[in-house]
Amino acid sequence: MAAPRMCLILSENWTMTSARDLPVLVRWAREAEDAGFDSVMLSEHIVLGPAASANGLMANPREYALPGNQDPATPWPSSLVLLSAIAAVTTRIRLVASAVIAPLRHPLLLARELGSLDLLSGGRLVVQPTVSWLEEEYAALGVPFRQRGDLLDEHLAAWRVLWRDTPASFNGRHYRFRDVYFEPKAFRPEGPPLWLGGARLHRRMLARIVAYGAGFNPLGRPAPAELAAAMRQAGRDPGGLELVGGTRAVFGEPDGVADLGQALAAIGPQVQAGFTTFCIKPSQFTDDPAEVGPLCREIIRRVAGVLP
DSSP: OOOOEEEEEOSSOTTTSOTTOTHHHHHHHHHHHHHTOSEEEEOOOSOOOGGGGTTOOOSSTTSOOOTTOSOTTOOOOOHHHHHHHHHHHOSSOEEEEEEEEGGGSOHHHHHHHHHHHHHHTTSOEEEEEEOOSOHHHHHHHTOOGGGHHHHHHHHHHHHHHHHHOSSEEEEOSSOEEEEEOOOSOOSSTTOSOBEEOOSSOOHHHHHHHHHHOSEEOOSSOOOTHHHHHHHHHTTOOGGGSEEEEEOOOOOSSTTSOOOHHHHHTTHHHHHHTTOOEEEEOGGGTOSOGGGHHHHHHHHHHHHTTSOO
16 A cells, blocks of 8 residues: 655645745745655635635634635635746646636636646646635626536536547537637646545535546545445446545644644544545644745655554
8 A cells, every 4th residue: 555645735824924925835845845745735716705704714824714714815826827836846746726716717718727737747737626615706707606516517528628629619508619729738638637526425526526537635524435336337446536635733722833643643544444645734733934844754754654
C-alpha cells in the first residue's frame, strides 16, 4: 500500500499572510513540492455578498470557509491565475483547481482556461467543478441560480466534446455551438482529471461521478459504499476512483492554532476505508509564514508512519 498523498490547501490562509501578497502562496507551493507533497489546492469565489456570513462567522478564523460562515470581505483571488504561476515554478506537484464554479462562465471560455493551464503544466491540472451555494454571487453575474445544476451538467458534457473532437459541436438546452475549432486542447484527449464531491451524495452527484469522475472529494465523511455500487453498475471499477479525504483541526481557543498530531490522527481510519489523498490547511497549525516549508516536511514525516 502506497503512503498517503498530501494536498496543501493554499486558499483561506489569511491569518498568515496579507491577501495582497500572492507571491507567498506561490512560494508555499514550491516548498510543498520540495517537501514531498503530491498536490496543492486553490478554491474560488468571484464575488461574495452579505449572505456569506448568514450563519455567523467561524469561531476561529483558521477554520474552513463553509456556506454562510465567512466574512463577505474574505479575499478570493483567481485560482486559475495563481495555479498558472505555480505551474511555472514547479515540475511535479499536481495543481488542484477546487470549487471551480462552472455555471458562472460559458463552457467555451472555461474549457479554454482549464485546457491551457493543463497543457502549460504538462497535464498536472486537476479540476473540481461545482455549483457552489451563494445565490448573491449568481445574481451579481446575471446567472440563474435555480438552474445551476443543469448548467454544470452541460459544462461537463461540453468539455468532453471540446477536448476530444475537431471540430466540436454541442447542442444543449443552455449552451450550443457547432463546428468550432478549439485549439490547443488540454494535455490529454479526455481533458484534466475531474474530482467531484459535495455535502451529500445525491442522485445527480452520483451520476456525475460515474460519468466523469476521476476522484471523489466529499465535504465531510460520507461512506463511499453507495458510490462503489453505482460505479460497478455502470461498468466502472471503483478502485480506479481517487478518494480524497482530509483533516479537521480542533481549536482549543478562538484565536489559537490547532494540534497537528490530533488532526493527522484522522488519516489512519480514512486510509483503511480506501482514501488515498488528504487535504490539509497550513494556517490551522502555524501563524508563521516562514514555517510552511518545515510544517510540510513534518507532515510528510508523520504520515509516512500511518501505514504498517
